[in-house]
Amino acid sequence: MIPLQDITVAKENSSPIYRPPPRFDLLRLPLLGRWLRWRWGRLLFQIPLLLLALLMIYDGFTGPKIAGQNVATVTAWVHYRGLVVLALLLVGNLFCMSCPFTLPRTIAHRLSGNGRRWPQALRNKWVAIAVLVLFFFLYEWLDLWASPWLTAWVIVGYFLAAFVLEAIFAESPFCKYICPLGAFNFVSSTISPFQITARDTETCRTCPGKECVNGSPQALGCGTELFVPQIRSNLDCIFCLDCARACPYDNVALAARPPGKELTQGAWPRRWDQAFLVLVFAFAGVSNAFGMVPPFYALEQWLSTHLHITNEGILLLIIFGMINVLLPVSVGLVAAWFSRRLSQKRETLRVALSRYTPAVMPLAFAIWLAHYGFHFATGALAIIPVMQNFLLDHGLNWLGTTPTWSLAALLPGSWLLPLQLLIVLVGFGGSLMVAGEISRRDFADRRMATLSLLPWVLVLLGLAVAAVAMFNLPMEMRGTLQLNG
């Protein structure tokens, strides 16, 4: 039983508990709703992904060594990334809902019994930020996209980490505090159009058992310990719908909301870790795409020449340390300081920083969408010849006798750049709208509102210009560094 005072959201949420009932609820749809609320509903989403993960591990270890011919690399770096951003944009955190890594975790959870509580000092996003930054660095350094073998190891690592942590700790620390995919999905899902909410908050107020978070004999409670009537953000929600299954009053809704609504309503905790997670997410979006364009290789070469460093790992550490850590931290702090100074508001830098970081989200997500969408649009159909080849390798000609290697692109190449630019522009516009809304919310004086907003408009503009400039450059699929000598 989890004491309610331990629920983070409950402590940080100061808004009134009453909200009108949701107008459109996915859980009320005739067939889909019943499936989602069914006891084994989530399992039916997880099993296909578990089978796919096992197939990826198998082909990653035993299949073709060239990334473009292997199920592991094509699925992980083309399809997973493309589909996950589309799902986040159109629905919500569907990958965490269907996450196959949590299946053996459930067994570990049963084995461990009550287990320990995750240490209080780590109940924040700092570990997730560190793991996310580390993952992006390893992705570049080890050329994960080019190695089926390493991709298979990444998947094995995920299964092991989720299992071990669940065997030691009572809650779901892997999902909430560690998993880099989870951190990516959590922060991205804040722009998603669906969110868990209570149908009738009065029912929750008088509910004696709080089964949505504590669980019931029939269903687990929320793995990340969110209390449904107080959820105002998709952060930390893995869309598992255990709350809906556990609720004895059928009072949980997966409700539609205007995209980005939570960004303007002060729904996020005003914490350093939360603010920096968003900023790191935004700058990593730029750096991840930057790693594929010619100026990146020129910068590597320049650093190598001037610092006399030929070790690629150290050079990448310097570049990505700058872009993914130093830049977001310094830009965020400087913007917050100027915003506070210009608006003459007496508040801590933490509060000043946290005010406008939600406004970065639409643009940050747009940059990721434009990048991952590019790979998906140029390579989605490649899975067909890869699967044909896989089956033929095993003596099966179910999909034909020759792989159709000419299949790859989903969209004509000429559409891609205009689409990317449109996505970034829409994201930039969305960010400006959210920022404007926040400034009007927090400042009665229109002049002060504008002044407080100004430094953040410059940050957004800088990010948008960097993204547009990058997408305009010819992309180079490179993993090697050609250093002097």
Next chain:
Amino acid sequence: MKHVLLASLIVLSFLLGSCRRSTQQNREAPHVNMSLAVEPEAPTVGPATLLITLTDADGNPINGAALEIRGDMSHAGMEPVLASAEAGQTGIYEAPFEWTMAGDWIVTVTASLPDGSIATREFDLTVSGEMHMEP
């Protein structure tokens, strides 16, 4: 139910692991030397010519082989470039090719030799984005 499913999946993955890949059953030719040269010499995006040289262990040219050439980018999801070459004179086979994008490429050459054996080699090279201008 979950335990049964998980056990079934583990068994299935072991069964899959025991499958032999048909590509591993080809008769690989021993002692065949294969080299690749590219024109233009510094590969750049655009049309190119691949020159593949086949020799036996004693350095004698191998003619009459059928070559299948495949260019893959290191990143997954890119359409491969396919080409072929036949006959060959003094062991040199010429194949028109096209580098469709700058970046790291893996060129796989599979040669079906006159004696029915197969020789396969992979060549890594980097293609730059700068176009060559004809004088």
